[in-house]
Amino acid sequence: MGFTFTEIERKKGLRILLLFGVLLLIWLSITFVIGLIIFFRFDLHLAFDKFFAIAVFSLFFAVIHFLISSSRAVQKTVSILNAAPPDMDDELHRQFKNVIDEMNIATGTVKNIEGLVAPSLSLNALAVSNLWGGSAIILTEGLLSRLTREELEAVIAHEAYHIVSGDCMEASASISLFSLYADLGVNLDKSDDPDDVRIIINPIFWLIRFMNFLGNTVGMFISREREYRADAASARITRNPMALASALYKIGRGWSGAGFIGNGIEMLCIGSPEGTDTANVKTGFIDKLLSTHPPIDRRIEILLRMAHKNLSHLQSATDKTKQVDIENPDIAGMLLTRIDLSDRTLTDINCPKCKRPLYEVDYESTRIYECAFCRGALVKSDRLPRIIARRDKQFSARVKNIAIAVQSDNFKVLAVKRRQKKAARHMAIHMNCPKCSRPMMRTFYSLAYLIEIDRCGMCRIDWFDPDELEMLQYLIETKAASNII
Amino acid sequence: MIGIIIGGVFGVPVLWSVIVFNSFVRLSNDVKNAWHQIDVQLKRRHDLIPNLVEAVKGYMAYEQDALERVAVARSFAMRASDMKLKAKAEDSLTGEMKSLLALAENYPSLKADKQIARLMEELVSTENRIAFARQHYNDLVADMGYKIQSMPDGIIGQAFGFIQPEFFKPEFFKPEE
Numbered sequence: 001m002g003f004t005f006t007e008i009e010r011k012k013g014l015r016i017l018l019l020f021g022v023l024l025l026i027w028l029s030i031t032f033v034i035g036l037i038i039f040f041r042f043d044l045h046l047a048f049d050k051f052f053a054i055a056v057f058s059l060f061f062a063v064i065h066f067l068i069s070s071s072r073a074v075q076k077t078v079s080i081l082n083a084a085p086p087d088m089d090d091e092l093h094r095q096f097k098n099v100i101d102e103m104n105i106a107t108g109t110v111k112n113i114e115g116l117v118a119p120s121l122s123l124n125a126l127a128v129s130n131l132w133g134g135s136a137i138i139l140t141e142g143l144l145s146r147l148t149r150e151e152l153e154a155v156i157a158h159e160a161y162h163i164v165s166g167d168c169m170e171a172s173a174s175i176s177l178f179s180l181y182a183d184l185g186v187n188l189d190k191s192d193d194p195d196d197v198r199i200i201i202n203p204i205f206w207l208i209r210f211m212n213f214l215g216n217t218v219g220m221f222i223s224r225e226r227e228y229r230a231d232a233a234s235a236r237i238t239r240n241p242m243a244l245a246s247a248l249y250k251i252g253r254g255w256s257g258a259g260f261i262g263n264g265i266e267m268l269c270i271g272s273p274e275g276t277d278t279a280n281v282k283t284g285f286i287d288k289l290l291s292t293h294p295p296i297d298r299r300i301e302i303l304l305r306m307a308h309k310n311l312s313h314l315q316s317a318t319d320k321t322k323q324v325d326i327e328n329p330d331i332a333g334m335l336l337t338r339i340d341l342s343d344r345t346l347t348d349i350n351c352p353k354c355k356r357p358l359y360e361v362d363y364e365s366t367r368i369y370e371c372a373f374c375r376g377a378l379v380k381s382d383r384l385p386r387i388i389a390r391r392d393k394q395f396s397a398r399v400k401n402i403a404i405a406v407q408s409d410n411f412k413v414l415a416v417k418r419r420q421k422k423a424a425r426h427m428a429i430h431m432n433c434p435k436c437s438r439p440m441m442r443t444f445y446s447l448a449y450l451i452e453i454d455r456c457g458m459c460r461i462d463w464f465d466p467d468e469l470e471m472l473q474y475l476i477e478t479k480a481a482s483n484i485i
Numbered sequence: 486m487i488g489i490i491i492g493g494v495f496g497v498p499v500l501w502s503v504i505v506f507n508s509f510v511r512l513s514n515d516v517k518n519a520w521h522q523i524d525v526q527l528k529r530r531h532d533l534i535p536n537l538v539e540a541v542k543g544y545m546a547y548e549q550d551a552l553e554r555v556a557v558a559r560s561f562a563m564r565a566s567d568m569k570l571k572a573k574a575e576d577s578l579t580g581e582m583k584s585l586l587a588l589a590e591n592y593p594s595l596k597a598d599k600q601i602a603r604l605m606e607e608l609v610s611t612e613n614r615i616a617f618a619r620q621h622y623n624d625l626v627a628d629m630g631y632k633i634q635s636m637p638d639g640i641i642g643q644a645f646g647f648i649q650p651e652f653f654k655p656e657f658f659k660p661e662e
Contacts, residue, residue, distance in 0.1 A: 091602065091606070094603070095610075098606065098610035099610070099613075101610070102610060102614050102617055105522060105526070105614050105617045105618050105621065106617035106620065106621060107621075108515065108518075108519065108621050149609070237617075
């Protein structure tokens with residue numbers, strides 16, 4: 001039988017009906033128990049007599065819950081991840097858009113899939129779908145920068161299958177059904193005082209825990225089987241199982257985004273965002289049972305078998321970035337670069353330090369604003385992951401040394417503050433935002449990378465003094481920060 | 486009671502026939518749509534090629550032969566009206582484009598040109614779209630064939646004259662017999 005997405009799309013209706021049935025049963029149970037306790041005062045006979053009314057109320061709540069959860073899954077996920085449409089000025093984003101269009105054709109355009117990019121360095125991809133149309137495949141900047149075209153096709157084919165087969169709809173609905181309880185469970189865990197909330201609302205606490213467990217169990221079961229099917233579908237669409245194996249190999253070895261997504265949405269991702277050492281390599285019986293994803297090694301093994309290859313082919317093909325030391329920079333070249341501004345566009349944004357107009361320039365496949373006088377750089381916060389993910393820049397010995405020195409010094413200062421139990425982050429105001437004129441906060445980029453930047457939270461832009469952007473890139477891209485103690 | 490039984494005996498097959506007939510109609514329209522999708526992507530390729538040839542002409546001054554072959558193949562593909570001739574002409578154009586892209590690998594300065602890189606990406610994407618459109622069309626044709634030849638749906642399909650369309654076969658690569 002031909003493998004047509006139109007047929008798969010039609011058959012998913014039965015699965016959606018089953019999911020609604022599960023939801024209805026849950027609401028029936030909850031309504032019955034609440035009715036029994038509050039209205040019928042534990043009189044079972046009365047409760048059963050009024051069963052029809054209970055059923056009607058349950059149906060009403062189930063329909064509302066299902067509609068709400070299934071109708072806004074895409075918008076909710078996009079908002080959590082801060083995903084945006086691809087930037088058509090960027091080569092890789094344009095390639096991503098093209099591949100999405102190709103997959104729309106391959107799947108018969110039964111669902112008009114939209115491609116979105118999440119500004120995260122993690123290596124992951126996910127697909128989301130609403131009940132009535134509206135579906136999207138979201139890739140992180142980190143993953144987009146690491147994949148070849150063939151690998152990108154394979155990953156998107158995998159995600160496209162999830163959408164067309166209805167997996168995403170089920171997962172999105174399942175998450176929406178249970179994620180509320182998951183969020184509540186997380187918030188209770190974060191409570192500093194274990195005595196107050198849990199004792200006072202103990203039954204509700206246990207109901208939340210139960211719903212959380214139910215959500216995780218349902219999600220895990222659905223999720224694991226789906227991933228194998230989607231891998232097979234991707235291999236079938238692209239006729240290139242090696243491409244997906246290679247992509248999974250990169251995802252398995254990279255950071256797939258612990259904390260990248262809120263609780264409950266992990267099952268939507270191609271690789272578990274719990275991290276490389278945990279979910280993606282769990283092989284024990286209990287681990288397999290409780291994992292949202294099958295072990296990535298197992299998935300790669302199956303794909304390699306399809307391609308009649310073995311792991312050594314993947315290991316030899318992994319890209320190796322070369323670091324070239326620029327020991328003796330061409331001084332004339334640097335001067336010419338400063339004088340020649342023909343590749344830059346003058347803007348109406350002024351440098352917050354020099355008060356002179358900034359130039360818009362190309363930097364690591366994105367556009368940033370640079371001051372021709374002080375060499376400071378203004379970068380939109382959502383462009384930073386892209387800059388860090390693209391590894392085109394070569395770092396001079398001078399930048400490397402300063403980066404290590406700054407990281408080391410700031411680390412020592414931070415360690416002293418922690419011993420004195422002072423606030424770790426320091427916030428000071430040095431300058432005003434060139435866009436909104438509000439004060440910018442001077443702070444560390446993060447507690448792991450102690451490069452000071454100036455940030456405007458309203459305009460979502462960051463100011464880097466000369467060399468600070470390169471230093472940050474060096475520390476993150478080469479993982480130099482982890483060697484500093 | 487007898488009325489319900491008689492109604493069931495006659496009504497159920499009629500209902501089933503209607504459902505199956507509608508599924509044939511839907512599949513038939515899907516096949517036609519898939520065929521037109523191939524046309525759309527082929528046209529996209531026809532529109533892109535002149536831009537690419539113009540852009541690479543300066544860099545590949547010694548490959549006039551290859552560039553002319555692409556232009557001629559494109560012209561034949563656009564003028565072919567018969568389906569078999571059209572398929573042959575398009576395959577010929579695909580072959581010439583692949584040769585041109587392979588030749589372009591010998592010119593590193595080509596890759597550095599952003600405009601050409603963009604065009605190349607669009608061309609690669611178009612070739613993939615054509616391939617996926619063909620693949621999707623062939624999958625639907627296979628589905629149609631399965632439905633017509635299987636029981637009991639095949640009874641309705643053949644009774645109402647539904648036939649399996651031809652597969653979109655590459656002319657240059659005939660399977661070994």
